[in-house]
Amino acid sequence: MTASPGRRLRDLLALEGPVICPGAVSPLFARIAERAGFSAVYATGAGISNTWLGLPDVGLMGMTELLGVTARITDAVSVPVIADIDTGYGNALNVTRTVREFERAGVAAVQIEDQINPKRCGHFNDKAVTALDEMVERIVAATEARRDPDLVVIARTDALATDGLAAAIDRAQRFAEAGADMIFVEAPTSREEIEAIAAEVKKPMVINMVEGGKTPVLPAAELAEMGYKVILYANTVLRMTMAAARRALETLHERGDTLDLVAEMAGWQERQAAVDLDEWLAIDGQVSARAARVLDGPGEGR
DSSP: OOHHHHHHHHHHSSSSSSEEEEEEESSHHHHHHHHOOOOOOOOOOOHHIIIOOOOOSOOOOOOHHHHHHHHHHHHHHHEEEEEEOOOOOOSSSHHHHOOOOHHHHTEEEEEEOOOOOSOTTSSSSOOBBOOOOHHHHHHHHHHHHOOSSSSSEEEEOHHHHHHOOHHHHHHHHHHHHHTOOOOEEEEOOHHHHHHHHHOOOOOOEEOOOTTTTOOOOOOOOHHHTTTTTEEEEEEHOOOOOOHHHHHHHHHHHHHOOTTTTTSHHHHHHHHHHHTTTTHHHHHHHHHHHHHHHHHSSSSSTO
16 A cells, blocks of 8 residues: 555655755646655745745735645655645634645645734744644644644744744744644744754754745755754745746847757757656557557447
């Protein structure tokens, strides 16, 4: 029997060393990440909102919109997918439905946070967090909603920005007591804060490397040595892609052709391989051959 996505992620987390987890905003980029050798991917809520809606990460995307893209990502890859489910989209009942929907979509983990609704990107200013009891209810609802006990529940707090380091660590510890499998203290602003969080929270830890954000970008080996198990690079690929798209379009607009860009592009064959063209053509050929055999047969019963 094939192990569940949650079980496969837990087996991965049990191995020595960190899980470096790139963000994916689409099935295509998730598949590229898998084929580049990454053992898990992160369905980034911010990146999906930016890409699919053209909107900022300020709580404008609904649960079903995020779910639809995440389900396509899980369908495109065989590696575990960690899903960003924001605040769970409401109270404990909403969290219950959200977790069940994402679990049904094939994710290995759900990440739920303690911001108020509507939330903001963790590296934006003017965030606000819920009362502690409300977030504890979200975590309890998430852990009880899962039908596979191996589904990993990641609890994130944004309290460092609103209430300081001590309050964030206290929340993180309470989240662990509530049953969260992993803890994510968002947006530490210094190496000292990163070290303090890892030292005080006695659960596997998640950290997000946001280039240009509030958190200093440190080598994965250093973060792992501090005790961080999952290291997210949530929107690295999206931002690199944006830069490449801007360059391509500016060049095309200025020159009127793409001759200077051809050497930088993914090759024609690379593009088709990324979307499994040969597999789909093989299916088409098999269907056509079988249909032809039916049509060329003796025609009994006609």
